[in-house]
Amino acid sequence: xNLISFKIVAYITILLWLTGCFFxxxxxxxxxxxxxxxxxxxxxxxxxxxxxxxxxxxLERPPLRTIGETRLWYSVLLPLIGFFIFTKWxxxxxxxxxxxxxxxxxIINLANPQNFDKNLMPALQSIWFVPHVIAYMIAYAxxxxxxxxxxxxxxxxxxxxxxxxxxxxxxxxVLMGFSFLTIGLLLGALWAKIAWGHYWSWDPKETWALxxxxxxxxxxxxxxxxxxxxxxxxxxxxxxxxxxxxxxxGINYLPVSKNSIxxxxxxxxxxxxxxxxxxxxx
Amino acid sequence: MxxxxxxxxxxxxxxxxxxxxxSGLLILGLVMNYFIKFSNLTISWPINIWFGFFFIxxxxxxxxxxxxxxxxxxxxSTPAAISAIITFSFLVLLMGLIPQKNENVxxxxxxxxxxxxxxxxxxxxxxxxxxxxxxxxxxxRSFPFKNKNIAFFINHxxxxxxxxxxxxxxxxxxxxxxxxxxxxxxxSGINQKGIFISDxxxxxxxxxxxxxxxxxxxxxxxxxxxxxxxxxxxxLEKGNKLKVLDWEIEVLDFxxxxxxxxxxxxAIYDIGxxxxxxxxxxxxxxxxxxxxxVSCGSFKxxxxxxxxxxxxxLVMAEPEAKxxxxxIKIYTKKGEIFNKSIEVNKPASVxxxxxxxxxxxxxxxxxxxxxxxxxxxxxxxxxxxxGIFMLIAGAVYMFWISNKKLN
Numbered sequence: 001x002n003l004i005s006f007k008i009v010a011y012i013t014i015l016l017w018l019t020g021c022f023f024x025x026x027x028x029x030x031x032x033x034x035x036x037x038x039x040x041x042x043x044x045x046x047x048x049x050x051x052x053x054x055x056x057x058x059l060e061r062p063p064l065r066t067i068g069e070t071r072l073w074y075s076v077l078l079p080l081i082g083f084f085i086f087t088k089w090x091x092x093x094x095x096x097x098x099x100x101x102x103x104x105x106x107i108i109n110l111a112n113p114q115n116f117d118k119n120l121m122p123a124l125q126s127i128w129f130v131p132h133v134i135a136y137m138i139a140y141a142x143x144x145x146x147x148x149x150x151x152x153x154x155x156x157x158x159x160x161x162x163x164x165x166x167x168x169x170x171x172x173x174v175l176m177g178f179s180f181l182t183i184g185l186l187l188g189a190l191w192a193k194i195a196w197g198h199y200w201s202w203d204p205k206e207t208w209a210l211x212x213x214x215x216x217x218x219x220x221x222x223x224x225x226x227x228x229x230x231x232x233x234x235x236x237x238x239x240x241x242x243x244x245x246x247x248x249x250g251i252n253y254l255p256v257s258k259n260s261i262x263x264x265x266x267x268x269x270x271x272x273x274x275x276x277x278x279x280x281x282x
Numbered sequence: 283m284x285x286x287x288x289x290x291x292x293x294x295x296x297x298x299x300x301x302x303x304x305s306g307l308l309i310l311g312l313v314m315n316y317f318i319k320f321s322n323l324t325i326s327w328p329i330n331i332w333f334g335f336f337f338i339x340x341x342x343x344x345x346x347x348x349x350x351x352x353x354x355x356x357x358x359s360t361p362a363a364i365s366a367i368i369t370f371s372f373l374v375l376l377m378g379l380i381p382q383k384n385e386n387v388x389x390x391x392x393x394x395x396x397x398x399x400x401x402x403x404x405x406x407x408x409x410x411x412x413x414x415x416x417x418x419x420x421x422x423r424s425f426p427f428k429n430k431n432i433a434f435f436i437n438h439x440x441x442x443x444x445x446x447x448x449x450x451x452x453x454x455x456x457x458x459x460x461x462x463x464x465x466x467x468x469x470s471g472i473n474q475k476g477i478f479i480s481d482x483x484x485x486x487x488x489x490x491x492x493x494x495x496x497x498x499x500x501x502x503x504x505x506x507x508x509x510x511x512x513x514x515x516x517x518l519e520k521g522n523k524l525k526v527l528d529w530e531i532e533v534l535d536f537x538x539x540x541x542x543x544x545x546x547x548x549a550i551y552d553i554g555x556x557x558x559x560x561x562x563x564x565x566x567x568x569x570x571x572x573x574x575x576v577s578c579g580s581f582k583x584x585x586x587x588x589x590x591x592x593x594x595x596l597v598m599a600e601p602e603a604k605x606x607x608x609x610i611k612i613y614t615k616k617g618e619i620f621n622k623s624i625e626v627n628k629p630a631s632v633x634x635x636x637x638x639x640x641x642x643x644x645x646x647x648x649x650x651x652x653x654x655x656x657x658x659x660x661x662x663x664x665x666x667x668x669g670i671f672m673l674i675a676g677a678v679y680m681f682w683i684s685n686k687k688l689n
């Protein structure tokens with residue numbers, strides 16, 4: 001596995017997505033524009049899924065260890081969910097949003113090339129690894145879509161007319177995203193008992209994951225009891241997304257993360273140079 | 283805003299009263315923590331079981347006897363629930379921002395309990411507030427029980443069970459670190475609070491400690507700054523040939539076990555042996571060729587690097603561990619002897635302990651003669667598991683509902 005193939009895959013995927021979106025955008029001027037656009041966009045998604053499968057086989061380990069690898073998963077799952085919702089509810093803007101975020105994430109990965117390393121530390125060699133991380137990635141993608149809905153909703157509320165239908169749809173997606181978030185959190189707790197001896201250690205990553213979870217608990221309760229309120233639930237979705245992004249990526253920049261056991265970068269030891277390096281930011 | 287019309291503290295209580303009470307509990311906890319010195323707030327057996335028992339009794343009785351009282355009604359109301367969620371989230375946020383277990387004893391932050399929030403009075407008060415409001419709403423919606431409330435019950439009661447059992451069980455949780463060796467059985471250790479435990483009830487001796495390692499890698503580093511310059515992996519497998527930066531690198535030979543003598547490495551399986559690789563490097567532009575040994579070295583033999591040019595070195599990093607495990611012999615007081623093998627992610631259970639592989643002597647690496655283990659006892663674990671499985675069931679149900687709605 002090397003970098004060159006990822007570069008090519010990323011460029012082709014981005015090209016397919018942009019072309020697909022172009023057809024969808026100008027469907028009134030192009031014959032069968034919608035159909036062609038859908039097919040091209042979806043083939044972009046299939047193409048990158050195939051790459052993840054290929055990567056998994058080639059690395060002989062789940063490609064879920066580094067932040068870069070999880071970003072790759074996000075670039076697969078978000079367009080997949082965006083595409084699904086687009087075909088279901090005909091929210092074209094949501095597809096554009098999810099494709100744009102996915103492209104940004106692919107570009108971030110292109111700008112920070114990392115060597116796909118076959119090595120997997122003992123702590124991650126567990127049957128819990130894949131379900132725990134994938135549940136989280138699905139939750140993050142669904143809740144990422146909710147944030148787009150929230151921004152759209154705030155825009156409509158401020159400048160146009162807001163329909164409660166939008167919040168009801170957000171509820172539905174939050175419920176789905178929250179169920180994955182809960183499962184990811186609890187699988188993590190069960191795994192932690194086996195790997196670290198305790199199901200909950202108040203590790204910085206756990207603390208921020210709990211905070212994200214509580215945020216959506218607040219959302220669900222608030223929506224349940226105050227169906228007429230618009231601004232507070234929409235803002236809660238945005239805050240929720242900021243929290244989850246922080247939990248996923250931002251936490252590495254906090255002083256509290258210094259004593260985190262939740263970081264999976266390899267520590268390189270050059271004994272005779274008296275030097276220790278961290279190979280990659282997880 | 284209808285509730286603004288009624289004066290404060292007039293029933294039914296709304297958000298204003300709920301948030302005043304919740305933040306009052308926070309401030310009370312903070313102030314008490316500052317003035318009174320608490321070393322440990324967890325309660326252990328048998329006090330915790332009595333505390334838990336009375337807590338449940340109080341909740342049950344207030345629901346049965348004073349169901350109609352405004353105060354009891356308020357406890358299971360939405361404003362109370364939301365104020366509890368928000369204040370609890372606030373404490374979690376503080377935990378996420380302030381490094382916990384900071385030993386700077388003189389700071390105000392430390393004295394107020396903010397560096398060890400889970401062991402502070404604010405946390406205890408807010409947790410009790412959360413458990414009370416959550417408990418009361420569960421009781422209110424469960425009697426009489428309606429089938430449509432089943433999802434509500436699983437989710438809320440599951441969370442309540444987790445919070446309740448983990449809080450009560452915290453005092454009985456024991457985590458004891460012991461360092462075992464091959465020479466004599468060890469029966470004492472140090473627990474998570476730094477207290478020496480003289481008799482574990484079992485004794486453990488190390489039969490064997492094994493490490494499997496990945497093939498070591500080489501890195502091109504800047505000699506002055508120590509920065510790693512290469513993106514591509516340079517795996518030190520014999521015959522591996524690749525172009526990295528301006529260098530054509532070829533691994534001519536690789537010994538997993540080598541000794542060093544007279545500036546060369548030769549293959550030998552000996553305690554303290556180090557991996558070593560013989561490398562040929564060709565400068566791409568000038569075609570100048572360099573050959574030499576690289577090795578990470580061990581506690582016994584020196585390491586070596588290859589100088590590529592004025593500021594670039596080719597160095598070998600210590601091999602990364604793929605797997606490490608301990609074969610141990612466990613003696614119980616009854617005279618039983620067990621042999622167990624434990625590794626990371628595969629603990630063993632003996633006499634109510636779960637035994638975990640934690641660490642080894644990194645200086646000696648694969649020649650480590652000791653193994654660091656952790657013995658964990660958590661008698662309340664099953665309670666927490668019941669709660670976790672209820673919540674998982676609730677989440678699956680939630681997914682099913684949302685999926686149905688979507689279609």
